[in-house]
Every structure is written in structure tokens, then in C-alpha cells.
Amino acid sequence: MAVSAEASFKWGRRRIAYSIERTDRSRLKITVTPSCEVRVVAPLQAHKDEIRERVQRKGHWIVKQIEDFEQYRPKTPTRQFVSGETHLLKGVQYRLRVVSHVASNIFIDHDRIVIETPRSESRRHKAALLKHLYNIEAHREFPARLNAVMPAFGVDGVEHPRLIIRPMIKRWGSFTPKRNLVLNLDLIQAPVYCIDYVIAHELAHAVQPDHGPRWRRLMDRAMPDWRERKIHLEQSLL
Numbered sequence: 069m070a071v072s073a074e075a076s077f078k079w080g081r082r083r084i085a086y087s088i089e090r091t092d093r094s095r096l097k098i099t100v101t102p103s104c105e106v107r108v109v110a111p112l113q114a115h116k117d118e119i120r121e122r123v124q125r126k127g128h129w130i131v132k133q134i135e136d137f138e139q140y141r142p143k144t145p146t147r148q149f150v151s152g153e154t155h156l157l158k159g160v161q162y163r164l165r166v167v168s169h170v171a172s173n174i175f176i177d178h179d180r181i182v183i184e185t186p187r188s189e190s191r192r193h194k195a196a197l198l199k200h201l202y203n204i205e206a207h208r209e210f211p212a213r214l215n216a217v218m219p220a221f222g223v224d225g226v227e228h229p230r231l232i233i234r235p236m237i238k239r240w241g242s243f244t245p246k247r248n249l250v251l252n253l254d255l256i257q258a259p260v261y262c263i264d265y266v267i268a269h270e271l272a273h274a275v276q277p278d279h280g281p282r283w284r285r286l287m288d289r290a291m292p293d294w295r296e297r298k299i300h301l302e303q304s305l306l
């Protein structure tokens with residue numbers, strides 16, 4: 069199935085682009101992908117104007133799908149990495165303490181994250197140290213959370229995916245066509261129950277690629293309070 073055309077429609081102030089794929093199926097189908105792309109699969113003989121009219125008519129639903137999941141993306145705040153600044157780890161706020169020292173080190177001391185460094189003025193160096201701490205914590209926490217969430221999807225035949233932890237710019241996670249579960253390193257800043265939500269969200273994509281009714285049914289069964297967790301993640305300080 070090849071993408072044969074690109075088109076767009078206006079909804080309020082926004083212009084929303086969509087792709088049109090032609091097939092020999094008899095019904096037109098509109099989906100919004102997790103990355104907020106609008107895809108239309110249309111019968112071979114359907115006229116472009118007819119497709120546009122159908123898409124326009126579903127405009128409210130399409131925009132709602134996009135808006136629902138746009139908020140799934142992390143915000144990117146700029147931090148200075150100076151003493152007194154707060155940084156999150158597993159939903160807990162830690163106050164940063166930057167100390168001049170002959171060697172670089174980073175560790176947690178009660179409610180503080182302590183950075184020891186000979187280069188206390190280098191924002192980039194301190195950011196790298198904090199990232200190092202986040203990496204260690206993420207590699208400790210995420211595999212354990214995946215193990216905890218997995219059983220809820222066992223009945224759907226979802227196999228334990230390979231877990232990849234890396235920085236992601238626009239998303240908290242993804243489930244790749246090669247069936248890898250990718251989690252954003254920054255997610256380690258979120259509360260554990262939000263980490264679990266992202267894992268469940270992506271595992272449900274192992275069964276259903278979009279956020280349609282089937283995906284929601286899977287989520288409702290595996291994690292009945294997923295909507296609250298989703299809102300919590302969106303409203304967190306990350």
C-alpha cells in the first residue's frame with residue numbers, strides 16, 4: 069500500500085495535514101497515529117473532494133485525538149545546575165548542591181543531589197553528571213517496572229520486549245516495528261506510577277498501533293486508572 073497523496077483541511081485556526089492511501093477496500097478509514105499523523109485509507113474510486121468532505125466531517129474527532137496525545141510529549145525546561153535548583157527523580161524533588169572538588173562525582177544525600185566537580189562553572193559538565201545519575205537510576209528502575217507491568221499483558225500474548233533506554237526529544241516512549249520498547253531517559257524523573265503508565269501505554273501498542281477503542285479497552289483492563297496517571301504525567305513539572 070503506497071501513499072498516493074497528501075492533503076490538508078482547516079479546523080478553526082489549524083491546518084491539519086493527512087495522507088491518503090488507496091486500496092481496493094470499499095470503505096474509507098481515518099486513523100490518527102501515536103505520532104499524531106492523520107492517515108486516510110480510501111477506496112480506489114473515491115474522489116478527492118469526497119475524501120476531503122469525509123475528513124472534514126470527522127474534524128472534531130481528529131483534532132481531539134491529536135490534542136489528547138500531543139500532551140504525551142515531554143516539555144524541555146532549561147536548567148542552570150546551580151545550588152538550590154530542584155531536580156526530580158522518580159517524582160521526588162531533590163535540591164541540587166554543587167561543591168568544588170578535585171574530582172567529579174554525583175550522588176544522592178538524603179533530599180539532595182550532590183555534584184562534586186573541579187568545573188563547577190561549566191553548565192555542560194554538570195548537566196552531563198546529572199544525566200549520568202539519571203542513566204544509572206533509569207537502568208535500575210525501568211527493567212524492574214517492565215517486569216511489574218508485563219503480566220497484565222500476558223493474556224494478549226505480548227512477549228517480553230527488548231528494552232531500550234535513550235534520550236527522546238518528543239515522546240516518553242515508543243513501541244518499534246521491531247518490537248522493542250523504547251523509554252525516554254528523562255522518564256526517570258517521573259513518579260513510578262507514571263513510569264508504569266508509559267510502559268503499559270507502549271505495551272498496548274504491541275497489540276494495537278493507534279489509540280482507538282481497542283487500545284483503550286486493553287488499557288482499561290490492564291491499568292484501570294491509566295487516565296489519572298496520564299493526567300498526572302502531563303501536569304508534572306517535567
Ligand SMILES: [Zn+2]
Pocket residue numbers: 102269273279
Ligand atoms: Zn501511544
